[in-house]
Amino acid sequence: MKKLFRTHNCNELTKSDVGKEVVLAGWVERIRDLGGIKFIVLRDRYGTTQVVVNPSSSAYSIAQEISREYVVQIKGEVRERPEETKTNSPTGEIEVYASSIKILSESKLPPFYPGDSVSEELRLKYRYIDLRSDKMQQNIILRHKMAQAAREFLNKHGFLEIETPYLTKSTPEGARDFLVPSRLQKGKFYALPQSPQLFKQLLMISGFDKYYQFARCFRDEDLRADRQPEFTQIDIEMSFVTEEEILNIMEEFVRFVYKSVGIVLPEKFDRLTYEEAMEKYGSDKPDRRYGMELHDFTEDFRNTGFKVIDNVIENGGTVKGFITNIPMSRKIASEYEAYVKSFGLGGLLWFKIDNNEIISPTAKFLAKNYEKLRTKYKLKNGDVVLLAAFKERETLNIALGALRLKIGKEHFENKTKVIDALWVIDFPFLEWNQDEQRYVAKHHPFTLPKNIDDEPHKITAHAYDMILNGNELGGGSLRIFSREIQEKVFDLIGLTKEEANEKFGFFLEALQYGVPPHGGIAFGFDRMVAIAANSESIRDVIAFPKTASGVCQLTGAPSEVTQQQLEELSINVVKNKEKI
Known part of the structure; x- marks a missing residue:
């Protein structure tokens, strides 16, 4: 019989395996010594198994040498645990009595142990240790399951998984491109795709009426705490569909x-x-779970005699606010x-109902108006109204x-x-771009x-x-399928015909050769998984993410390259305005 490196994983053995000789392999999670008997918790990605090493066992001398995070192979017999020591874990009714232990790989004292509470910087620097923790293992497994489910649904509905290029042409609009210099075409550059937008539309023109791709996307933009320079989106495109059809099948897909x-x-998503979203919630990705809809109070505050408000209304401004408790x-x-001032407002007004009285620093100026709101909205004790007046x-x-x-x-x-x-x-x-003094596309x-x-x-x-829960899970649109309309749009956003042809000539030409009506959507897959994992950060569901400053703590990227590499690409690097 062929020998097996391991006969079972560390989450597999149950009471039905009692009496079997087994071989396990994994990392040493922890070691306890109780009166000479050693208890080793062995871990792999499937779970843990408790191993018992008696002083009389030939394995005992090796057990004396091992430490946490050593990788070992253990052979032994499965026995039932004493009743008082059983747990609810999958392997909680058994333990393995070791007859031999082989050290496969030693471990230095790690900077932290898997699952320890340490800084994110340290976790990312030693990501291979961090990924051993149960939380991170479960997150990555969750990501895998969701990816497989997405493929299953799309395959069943006739979508084809088609890859598009990573080295492509730099085009305007959207975020800044990551540029890749060409060695063969000196002085010219590829761009890493911000999305496969034009390629998926070209696939529709090519007759592939249902396409999808787990697309890697790259954007060289100012980073925020939860934004990555490279990320994954599920890119989907369809031909001969209405907007209603897209919305319905994508609801089904996400469910x-x-x-x-x-x-x-939910069985049906609201619309x-x-x-409406901006007026009621002040956001195009509203989280409605908190309630507290915004109300227009302008008519309730006309001619108050309070100059701060009167001046705003007389100049065409608005008074708005919301009710909370x-x-x-x-x-x-x-x-x-101070918080709303950071968004550009001049101030904030408020009042509360306490013991059936209106309490506010501005009650002596606006008591009648506050009373009007109290009656109109049937305010009760503990209710608070926060409001502001502003022209824009x-x-x-x-x-x-x-x-x-x-x-x-909070x-x-x-x-x-x-x-x-x-x-x-x-x-x-x-939307109007104040810096460029021109209109730009809201989406693309x-x-x-x-x-x-x-x-x-x-x-x-x-x-x-x-x-979903105040997060933009995905976004899409119907696409332009007429060259005439596409050229008109380029004109609206300030592109000359020459610029349009230079950047998009290949696409404009394709629009002349029979284009089906089409549309699609792209889902932020990292965000989808983070929501499922109940994680605030997408970094917790990406195996090897970057920091908020775009740095890979593990590898040190981005890094300098050799002068020879630069010369091959005909590139001079400028430091402190001096060429080197």
Whole structure:
């Protein structure tokens, strides 16, 4: 009989295996010495098994040499544990009595043990140790299961998995490209794809009416705490479909993927227009679980005699706010005021109902108005109203929406046990870029506009975002399939015909050769998994992520390269404005 390196994994043995001779292999999780008898907890990615080493065993001398995180092979007999020592773990009814132990690999004293609470910087530097922890192992396994479920659903529905290039052409719009110099074409550069947008549309033109890809995407943008320079999206495109058909099948897709890991999403997702989302929640990815919808109080505050408010309203501004029920004081109000000022507001007003009385620093100026709100909204003891006046409605909505979320996370964490899933639809097609003094595409310039001949700020798009618990899970649109409309859009965003042809000439040419109506969506797969893992950071579900500054702590990337490499690429590196 052929000898096996191991006969079972460390999560496999049960009471039914008692009496068997087995071979296990894995890492030493911990060692305990009870009166001379050694207990070793052996770990692999499947789980743990307790191993007993008696002083009389020939394995005992080797057991004296091993430490935590050693990799060992253990042979022994499966026995039932004494009743009082049994646990609820999968292997909690048995233990293996070791007859031999072989050290496969020794371990230095590690900087931390798997599962220890240490800084993220240290975890990322020694990621291979961090990944041994049960939490990280389960996260990576969860990611695998969700990826397999996604492929299963899409394959069953006739989608084809097709790969697109990583080395492509640099195009304007969106974030900054990562550039790759070409050695063979001196002075020219490839760009790493921010998304496979044009390629998936070309696949539709090619006749592949249902495409998907687990696409690696790259964006050289200013990083935030939860953003990666390289990330994974599930890219999906379809031909001969309406917006309604896309929304329906993608709801079904997401429900299937989450169900595969035990998470049940609503049978039907709500829909909000972009305008409704901004007006009610101050965000295009609203988290409605906290309640506290924004209200327009403008008509309730006309002609108050309070100049701060009157001046705003007289100049076409708005008074908005929301109702909550939290402890409130001048100190807390001051903190909230500083917070909304960081978004551009000038200040914050508030009042609360305490012992059926209106309490507020501005009650002597606005008592009648506060009383009006109290009656109109049937306020009760403990209720607090936070409001602000500002000329620019969008800024007001965003600031109050952010404050609403801050309060929700601080005071209403219990409300996050429910799942809130919805679509935000009817996005603006364009937005004004103040720095560049021109309109840019809200999503991307290949989105199909609904009313292309309207004034630019009134054009809406066949665009949609799927929102789950306040996170943008995915976004997409119907696409332009007419060269005439595509050229008109390029003109709206300030691209000359020469620039359009230089950057997108290959695509404009393809639009002349029979293009089916098509559309699609891209899901942020890292975020999908992070939500399922109940993790705040996508770094917890990526095997080897970068830091918030774009650095790989493990390998030291990005790093300098040799002068020979630079010369082969005809590149001079400039440091402190001096060429080297």
